[in-house]
Each structure stands twice: as structure tokens, then as C-alpha cells.
Amino acid sequence: xxxxxxxxxxxxxxxxxxxxxxxxxxxxxxxxxxxxxxxxxxxxxxxxxxxxxxxxxxxxxxxxxxxxxxxxxxxxxxxxxxxxxxxxxxxxxxxxxxxxxxxxxxxxxxxxxxxxxxxxxxxxxxxxxxxxxxxxxxxxxxxxxxxxxxxxxxxxxxxxxxxxxxxxxxxxxxxxxxxxxxxxxxxxxxxxxxxxxxxxxxxxxxxxxxxxxxxxxxxxxxxxxxxxxxxxxxxxxxxxxxxxxxxxxxxxxxxxxxxxxxxxxxxxxxxxxxxxxxxxxxxxxxxxxxxxxxxxxxxxxxxxxxxxxxxxxxxxxxxxxxxxxxxxxxxxxxxxxxxxxxxxxxxxxxxxxxxxxxxxxxxxxxxxxxxxxxxxxxxxxxxxxxxxxxxxxxxxxxxxxxxxxxxxxxxxxxxxxxxxxxxxxxxxxxxxxxxxxxxxxxxxxxxxxxxxxxxxxxxxxxxxxxxxxxxxxxxxxxxxxxxxxxxxxxxxxxxxxxxxxxxxxxxxxxxxxxxxxxxxxxxxxxxxxxxxxxxxxxxxxxxxxxxxxxxxxxxxxxxxxxxxxxxxxxxxxxxxxxxxxxxxxxxxxxxxxxxxxxxxxxxxxxxxxxxxxxxxxxxxxxxxxxxxxxxxxxxxxxxxxxxxxxxxxxxxxxxxxxxxxxxxxxxxxxxxxx
Numbered sequence: 068x069x070x071x072x073x074x075x076x077x078x079x080x081x082x083x084x085x086x087x088x089x090x091x092x093x094x095x096x097x098x099x100x101x102x103x104x105x106x107x108x109x110x111x112x113x114x115x116x117x118x119x120x121x122x123x124x125x126x127x128x129x130x131x132x133x134x135x136x137x138x139x140x141x142x143x144x145x146x147x148x149x150x151x152x153x154x155x156x157x158x159x160x161x162x163x164x165x166x167x168x169x170x171x172x173x174x175x176x177x178x179x180x181x182x183x184x185x186x187x188x189x190x191x192x193x194x195x196x197x198x199x200x201x202x203x204x205x206x207x208x209x210x211x212x213x214x215x216x217x218x219x220x221x222x223x224x225x226x227x228x229x230x231x232x233x234x235x236x237x238x239x240x241x242x243x244x245x246x247x248x249x250x251x252x253x254x255x256x257x258x259x260x261x262x263x264x265x266x267x268x269x270x271x272x273x274x275x276x277x278x279x280x281x282x283x284x285x286x287x288x289x290x291x292x293x294x295x296x297x298x299x300x301x302x303x304x305x306x307x308x309x310x311x312x313x314x315x316x317x318x319x320x321x322x323x324x325x326x327x328x329x330x331x332x333x334x335x336x337x338x339x340x341x342x343x344x345x346x347x348x349x350x351x352x353x354x355x356x357x358x359x360x361x362x363x364x365x366x367x368x369x370x371x372x373x374x375x376x377x378x379x380x381x382x383x384x385x386x387x388x389x390x391x392x393x394x395x396x397x398x399x400x401x402x403x404x405x406x407x408x409x410x411x412x413x414x415x416x417x418x419x420x421x422x423x424x425x426x427x428x429x430x431x432x433x434x435x436x437x438x439x440x441x442x443x444x445x446x447x448x449x450x451x452x453x454x455x456x457x458x459x460x461x462x463x464x465x466x467x468x469x470x471x472x473x474x475x476x477x478x479x480x481x482x483x484x485x486x487x488x489x490x491x492x493x494x495x496x497x498x499x500x501x502x503x504x505x506x507x508x509x510x511x512x513x514x515x516x517x518x519x520x521x522x523x524x525x526x527x528x529x530x531x532x533x534x535x536x537x538x539x540x541x542x543x544x545x546x547x548x549x550x551x552x553x554x555x556x557x558x559x560x561x562x563x564x565x566x567x568x569x570x571x572x573x574x575x576x577x578x579x580x581x582x583x584x585x586x587x588x589x590x591x592x593x594x595x596x597x598x599x600x601x602x603x604x605x606x607x608x609x610x611x612x613x614x615x616x617x618x619x620x621x622x623x624x625x626x627x628x629x630x631x632x633x634x635x636x637x638x639x640x641x642x643x644x645x646x647x648x649x650x651x652x653x654x655x656x657x658x659x660x661x662x663x664x665x666x667x668x669x670x671x672x673x674x675x676x677x678x679x680x681x682x683x684x685x686x687x688x689x690x691x692x693x694x695x696x697x698x699x700x701x702x703x704x705x706x707x708x709x710x711x712x713x714x715x716x717x718x719x720x721x722x723x724x725x726x727x728x729x730x731x732x733x734x735x736x737x738x739x740x741x
Contacts, residue, residue: 105168144507173208266511272514299400315659370647374649433578441461473491541705555675623671
């Protein structure tokens with residue numbers, strides 16, 4: 068048997084993982100050896116009879132676990148983007164082991180004693196600012212992880228963490244299975260009336276791939292709303308599609324959500340916090356539950372009022388079709404009608420202007436060149452994790468190699484829904500590694516030979532995720548702990564949301580928004596109408612987002628001991644209590660498929676998107692009004708914020724760019740909430 072490829076550093080450019088050599092059977096042995104090696108490295112630190120120093124303790128800790136990092140980043144990406152039954156089994160086995168491993172390090176009393184001694188004497192250590200921050204952050208992380216708890220409390224904490232890790236994995240795998248099971252299978256193209264020809268052809272191809280030859284299949288995105296709802300003219304089909312979406316996974320994941328909320332509440336109390344939300348927010352830029360609650364409360368009333376005004380306009384249009392009351396499955400359809408009638412904007416007419424390859428190269432990459440001087444060269448000689456994925460080498464303006472960017476854009480049955488960014492290799496001056504970053508989307512694959520046409524929202528998602536990629540590519544830090552996107556959850560979405568602004572910048576839009584058949588440029592006048600039409604939909608978008616956010620908040624402000632017996636009932640009560648229960652506007656995610664908070668790192672942190680948007684709207688205003696050339700502004704944003712990672716306080720990085728603390732005015736104006 069050949070050597071496990073994870074057992075040695077990659078020899079490929081930028082230490083790109085050797086995907087061509089990696090097999091399913093390599094993961095578990097690599098995890099097992101990786102955890103064992105790191106624990107041996109930790110034991111060597113604590114066995115050192117020399118007094119603790121920054122080098123023999125903190126730097127040694129930063130260097131530890133290299134094998135474990137190598138396998139973990141690859142496996143997490145593979146299990147999300149191209150999973151199999153075998154990988155699901157590995158994940159179910161490994162997740163609780165990783166929780167145990169994390170606790171073995173952070174509850175190691177001898178290791179914490181060394182770190183605590185360094186922290187106590189930090190003023191006299193002569194550390195540079197980034198090294199001092201590493202010491203402070205590591206010390207805080209050990210405290211937050213329970214290093215000061217007694218033996219009995221630590222034993223209970225270990226059990227809580229292991230069970231939560233296992234439940235989170237099961238939740239995710241249940242969502243994947245529910246998404247596959249809940250596809251809408253249709254017998255005829257007539258039922259898809261209203262969809263574009265390429266979308267209908269894509270549904271037929273999807274049916275073929277999924278084993279429904281001769282039929283048409285609409286697969287589900289992660290969100291409650293589904294793109295086809297805006298075009299399907301058959302109301303009964305719309306109703307079936309939304310019902311399939313909203314009903315996913317509740318029997319399997321409702322009890323898991325209840326159990327996870329209870330365990331998180333117990334853990335929070337054990338660690339000295341009144342709720343899981345309080346525990347989480349204490350380490351975010353928001354700082355307190357009160358700060359988050361105040362922002363959300365300020366937004367709910369105006370958002371609901373805005374949505375009700377939109378609903379009245381939709382009802383006026385729907386009345387002509389004999390629809391007496393707008394239901395949730397009608398909202399997107401009649402919103403599209405209003406856009407066509409009031410703003411002369413038709414989503415189906417827009418799609419031919421957004422062909423994936425042109426959007427990527429002449430939009431996303433072009434904007435990165437405009438603002439940051441980057442250029443991109445495809446590297447077909449380098450193998451990615453899936454045949455769909457493409458590898459690009461990224462270069463600075465002067466030709467210096469910067470890193471690798473991987474794009475995996477198409478939906479497939481083995482990929483979880485949504486869109487995300489991963490770092491396969493994190494930049495670090497300590498290790499000498501340069502960044503390898505990955506964007507994953509779920510754009511439906513067209514029929515063979517047809518162009519990949521995108522919706523307006525999919526274009527926005529591509530720009531958004533590339534903002535995360537830039538955050539990883541531009542990292543210039545010494546220690547891996549601070550690299551790239553390793554910032555607080557309520558800050559990490561900020562740079563990606565800023566990158567969305569390039570989507571509609573006139574010089575960028577004119578460069579990529581061209582009809583795939585004729586080459587015709589999307590007219591500026593139509594762009595103005597699109598922008599106006601987006602303003603009309605802000606009520607819906609804000610309410611569906613806030614409903615999901617407040618649902619997350621409800622699950623994670625539950626104190627220890629509060630009994631919840633029915634997840635759907637809890638959800639309904641929470642939304643009503645928050646004043647955000649609008650029947651025709653479902654939450655962006657319902658509990659049973661809310662992966663962000665039950666299977667990812669956003670528990671009690673889904674507010675991060677709106678919190679980050681405060682910073683984003685303020686920064687976009689700075690970009691547009693600071694009087695500097697675009698390239699100069701881009702360099703400031705890169706140098707003072709993107710490159711810094713978490714090596715200094717993120718809000719200090721924000722102030723270094725904008726020149727002051729953030730203000731909410733630009734966000735409220737953008738969302739139509741003033």
C-alpha cells in the first residue's frame with residue numbers, strides 16, 4: 068500500500084493538497100495520527116523543564132498539529148462539496164474525537180499554567196504587538212474553554228462538547244439527505260411554464276442525473292425561498308415547491324435542535340454565562356447580548372412596516388389573477404411582476420447577460436485587478452478536489468506570485484447547498500506558507516452544450532464569496548491563529564459584503580454584463596431600474612433575514628433548564644414574540660435546515676450579517692466618497708484591514724480605513740429603514 072499522502076507536506080506549488088493521490092481510506096488514519104502527533108507535541112511543551120518562554124510555549128503551540136491541519140481542511144472541504152456514504156461515516160466518527168482532542172489541549176492544566184505565567188508577566192516580555200496579541204488571545208481561549216474549571220466540571224464539559232459535535236454532524240447529514248429527498252419531480256415541461264428555456268433544459272438534465280429520465284426536477288437550495296418561485300406561473304407548483312422547502316427535515320432535526328440548545332445552555336452556565344448567546348457574543352466585536360438585541364429591535368418595526376407596504380402592492384397586482392390573499396408561495400412571483408410592471412425589469416431577460424465565465428473573468432477578476440492590481444492565470448496542470456473545480460494562480464501587479472484560487476461553481480447531489488469559502492492552506496510567516504483559497508457555489512448545471520447563465524442573486528453571491536477569498540489571499544500575518552478570515556463571526560462577513568459593491572460599479576458591470584449570444588452590453592438605464600427594483604424588495608429581504616436571526620437568538624438565549632418539547636411550536640412562539648412573524652414571509656432558514664447555527668460556527672451569531680453590514684455600508688460610502696482613485700482606496704483597504712486578519716482588533720482595522728468608528732446611517736438608508 069502506498070504511503071498516506073497526508074503523512075508528508077505536499078510538494079505541489081503552494082503546498083496544494085495532492086488531491087490526485089488522496090483516497091477515502093486515507094482520512095481516518097491521518098486524523099488518528101494527526102491527533103496523536105499533536106498531543107505528543109503538547110506533551111513535549113509541558114515536559115520542558117525550562118521556564119516558559121514565548122518561543123518554547125506559544126510558538127511551539129502554534130507550530131503543533133501540522134498533520135492534523137492538513138487532513139482536516141481537506142476533509143471538511145471534501146465532505147461538504149463531494150460527500151459519499153464512506154465520508155459521512157468518517158465524519159460521524161471523527162467529529163466527537165476532534166471535540167475530545169480540543170478539550171485535551173485546552174483543559175491541559177500544565178499547558179495552561181505555562182501560558183498563564185507568560186500572561187502574568189507579559190508586560191516585561193518585550194513582545195511586539197502581534198506576539199502580545201497571540202499571548203492574550205491564547206490565554207483568553209483557554210479560559211473560555213474551561214481551563215479554570217474543577218475536575219468534575221471539566222469532565223461534564225468534555226461530555227457536552229463531544230455530544231454537541233456528534234449532534235452537529237448528524238444535523239448536517241440529515242439536511243443533506245432531506246435536500247435530496249425533497250426535490251420536486253414534475254412530469255411535464257408545461258408545469259414549469261414561466262421558467263426560461265435554459266432553466267427548463269437544466270431541470271431536465273437534473274432529472275436525468277438524479278435518475279428521473281424523461282421528467283423534470285427542481286432541486287432545493289438551502290434557503291426557504293427557491294429561485295424558481297419568482298417565475299413559475301402555475302400557483303399549485305409554486306405551492307408544492309415552497310412546501311417541500313419549508314417542510315424539510317423537521318422530524319429528524321427538530322429533536323436535535325432542542326437537544327443542542329439545551330446542551331449549549333448548560334455549557335454556557337458551566338462556563339459562567341447566562342446563555343449560549345452571552346457566551347458567544349462576549350468574544351465577538353458586538354461584546355454583549357444587549358448590543359445585539361438593541362440593533363435587532365431597532366430594525367424589526369421598520370422592516371415589517373416596509374414588508375407590509377410591499378405586500379399591499381403585490382396584492383394589487385395579484386388581484387388581476389384572482390388571487391385574494393398573497394401567500395408565501397406567491398410573494399416572489401408577484402414581486403417579479405411588480406418589477407416588470409413598475410420597473411420594467413424581468414429576471415428571465417437578465418440571465419442571458421450573466422454568463423458564468425464572463426462574470427468570473429470580466430467581472431470578479433477584473434474588479435480585483437481594478438482595486439488591487441491582481442491578475443489570474445488558470446492552472447489546468449494542478450488537480451483540485453473535483454473535476455468541476457478549477458485552479459487559478461494569483462499574481463500581484465508586479466508579477467509576484469500571491470497564491471492559488473480554486474473555484475467550484477456547480478451544484479451536484481454530493482454537495483451541500485449554499486455557498487462558502489475555505490482556506491486549504493493558510494498564510495503564515497511562521498510556517499512560510501502562502502494561501503490557497505476555495506470558493507464553492509451551487510449554480511445549476513445547464514443542458515450539455517448550453518452556456519451557464521446566472522441570476523442576479525447568483526452573480527452577487529459570486530462577488531460575495533470572492534470577497535472572502537481576497538481576505539484569505541491578502542493575509543499578511545506571522546501566526547496561523549490570525550490568518551485571513553480567522554476573525555470574529557460578526558466581522559468576517561464584512562469584507563465579503565464590501566466586495567459585492569463591484570458587481571454594480573459602472574466600469575465593472577459594463578465589462579462583464581454582456582448578452583452571451585449577441586455581445587450586447589446591459590444598458591445603464593436597465594441597471595438603474597434593477598437598482599430601483601431591488602429597493603422595492605428590501606422589506607421582504609430584511610424581514611426574512613431578521614426572522615432567521617431572531618430565531619437563532621431565541622434558540623440560544625434559552626437558559627439552562629427551560630424545557631422545549633416541540634421545535635416548530637418553539638419557532639412560531641419565538642417569531643411572534645419578536646414581532647417578526649409575517650405569514651407571507653418565512654424565515655430565510657427554518658430550524659430544521661438552519662445549518663449555520665446547528666452544524667456550522669454561526670450559533671448565536673447569525674446576526675453577524677447585519678452587524679457586518681453596518682461596517683460594509685459605511686465602508687462602501689467611504690470608497691465612493693473619499694476622493695482617492697479606486698486603486699489607492701483598494702490598497703488602503705487591503706493594507707489596513709484585509710491583510711491584518713485577526714492580528715489586531717478588527718474595529719481598530721476598520722477605523723484605520725474609514726478614520727472613525729462605524730455608523731448605522733448608511734445601512735438604514737440602504738435597507739430603506741430610515
